Amino acid sequence: MPELPEVETVRRGLAPVLVGARIRRAELRRSDLRFPFPPDFAKNLQGRLVTGLDRRAKYLVARLDDGAALIAHLGMSGAFRIETLQDAGAAPLGAFAMARSKDPTHDHVILHLEGGARVIYNDPRRFGFMTLALEAELEAHPFFTHLGVEPLSQGFDARVLARLFAGRKTLLKSALLDQKLIAGLGNIYVCEALHRSGLSPFRAAGDLVKANGAPARSAQRLARAIRDVLGEAVEAGGSSLRDHRRADGSLGYFQHRFQVYGRTGEACATPCCGGTILRQTQNGRSSFFCPKCQR
DNA sequence: ACATAGACCTGTTGGC
DNA sequence: TGCCAACAGGTCTATG
Incomplete structure (x- = not known):
């Protein structure tokens, strides 16, 4: 599922059940x-x-x-769900629980909490992973050392973007997907942020930086668009295409606000643009964009 | 430095 | 209806 807004949605859903709870037993359904x-x-x-x-x-x-920390990554199709004692009984289940309980094939990890609730990790493609590390050493952990700036943090703005992109000839799309530069963006939100800022995914990243190293106006627009689109998506509970659900089983709904992602052939939503959304492969990933208003 | 291709897995979708 | 290729929100490696 998961880009930053989906992972943040999962975090917010799990926290009320998990934080302050004790793990009675961790059940691994595979190795x-x-x-x-x-x-x-x-x-x-x-x-x-x-x-x-x-x-x-x-x-x-x-x-x-x-002093340890459980690190989890959802890969492409990972999802957590919560089942309470009520769910586990024979009593009628919600639509989501029904649907999921039919196919427990991909329930790989079950945390049995004291009090009876269960936190279940389901991941059909198994691109996700979990491990343990010492909390004090997290910053130095191989998963974290090379991560770039958090795009929703205070410190992220056009100047930071300019510093990251200065002198880079790589395509804007690739630079934005590079977790070493900005951490948390994925294919969907990069496409959406580029559309909002009117920038072609094929521009060179370094184009957004003036000769003196200051951010060009395009960098201002892009930094703003990234913050906006991620913030709005978090508020909407993420985007539910195939796998993503909130931990309580409900759907995110930001997918209804996509302007370009998955909209090949549709009219561009930018006022007075009149362009048509194209899909083109870049670095093996689909880029969706409007060639008319994204330059 | 950078692009590309392939790998990891399974499920769904679109075209014929 | 059925089949099969293409594709999917991520990341890592190898290779040029």
């Missing part, structure tokens, strides 16, 4: 996801109290009471 679980993974989770749940880029980080 690996994208990577094998580390040795003693389930054993080390058993009995731990979850003291916090954070997000960094597209990673979830659950802090535990023994």
Whole structure:
């Protein structure tokens, strides 16, 4: 599923159930996801109290009471859901629980919490992964050391963007997807942010920087568009295309606000533009854009 | 530095 | 209706 807004939505959904809860038992239904679980993974989770749940880029980080942290990445199709005691009984289930409970094939990890709730990780493609690390060493962890700026943080603005892009000849689309530069963007929100800022995905990243290193007006527009589109998507509970659901099973609805993603052949929504949305492959990923108003 | 291709997996979709 | 190729929100590696 997951770009920053979807992961943040999952975090917000899980936090009320998970933070302050103790893990009675961690059940692994298989020995690996994208990577094998580390040795003693389930054993080390058993009995731990979850003291916090954070997000960094597209990673979830659950802090535990023994100084460890559970790191989880949802890959392309990972989802968490919560089942309470009520759900587990024979009583009528909600539509979502019904649909999901029919196919538990891809329920790979189940955290049984004290009190009876269960937090279930489901991931058909298994591109996601989980591991444990010491909280004190998270910043130095291989998953985190190379991550770039958080686009929703205070520090992210056009000047930061300009500094990151200065001198880069790589395509704007590629630069925005590079987690070492900006952490959390993915294919959908890059397409949407580029459309909002009227910039072609085929521009060179360095084009957005003036000769003196200051951000060009285009960089101002792009930084603003990134913040706006991500912020709005978080507020909307993310985008539900195939896999993404909030932890309570409800759907995000930002997909209804896409202006270009998946809209090949449709009229561009920019007022007075009159262009038509195209799809073109870039670096093996689909780019959706309007060739008329994105220059 | 940068682009491209392929790998990892499974499920869904679109075209014929 | 059925089949099969193409494609999917991510990341990593190898290669040129």
